[in-house]
Amino acid sequence: MRKGQFTLEDFLEQLRQMKKLGPLESIVGLPPGGAEALKGQDLSKQEKEFRHMEAMVCGMTPQERRNPHILNARRRARIAKGSGVTVTELNTMMNKFAQMQQMMKKMGMSQVDIPATEVIIRTPDKELFIIDPQVAKVNMMGQETLQIVGHIQERALDTTPEISDDDVKTVMDQTGVSEEVARKAIEEHDGDLAEAIISLGQE
Known part of the structure; x- marks a missing residue:
């Protein structure tokens, strides 16, 4: 996401992050406003729906993902057929995308990906390693936060004092x-x- 422009490529990345996090965590893992866009859904059906939405976005060309306003009826029919869904399902997904896009625009939200290879969180008695993380710096209304997704591993700290x-x-x-x-x-x-x-x- 750049300069507050939330595209279908960003939407696809969010879907992939949600799949990694799992059904319940996916709602928490969404950026501010994202959970509202999926409010009221049956959590037991989310994984299947995520796969369908991912297939639909992947069925678009890079130009279509970056410029969703060009998705006319002919393009939508092609995408739906290639993704194994109906045009109605595609339109529903696009409505959800539009909701997230509007919410992020209202909040003045922007995101910059950080090419991190490892994230370490140190507590008094252990270290948490996030392997192969996806890290993004999110700016919302002037406040910056980090969004981190990845596989967590723990390692106990060596608390033995150094003796000279x-x-x-x-x-x-x-x-x-x-x-x-x-x-x-x-x-x-x-x-x-x-x-x-x-x-x-x-x-």
């Missing part, structure tokens, strides 16, 4: 223990040298 040789030497000098014992004591007390020294002095 100087810290180990300090504990060794103060307690007279071996390097191995000093290092272990520091690890057991999460890098707190004072606590490590006190604990060794009590043994």
Whole structure:
């Protein structure tokens, strides 16, 4: 989507993202206003409908997807036949597209795709990797947000504190223990040298 112009190519991309997210998440995954365009639909039938809509948009030429106003009766008949649907179904899909297009226009919404190869979200105890993500920067009424779709993998963070040789030497000098014992004591007390020294002095 560029400069607020929501085309059928953008609509197709949204459909593909919704298919990846699943029936329920697809409504949440839509850009603002997109869920309203699909409001009231039977969720159990959405996947089949998404496939039909994807087939219809894919049956158009690049020029038709970028300029839907040129879809006259002859073009619509060709697209419907090639997609295995009726012209009525095609017209219904185009009405839904028009609803989304109008909503985004009213909200002054624009979108720029970001060619990311990986997204990492770090929490206090783990990292979330989004592999092969589809990332877009969405600007709506002057506020920017990121829209991210992809497969999520988790990895626990290594919370073991870094222990320097100087810290180990300090504990060794103060307690007279071996390097191995000093290092272990520091690890057991999460890098707190004072606590490590006190604990060794009590043994």
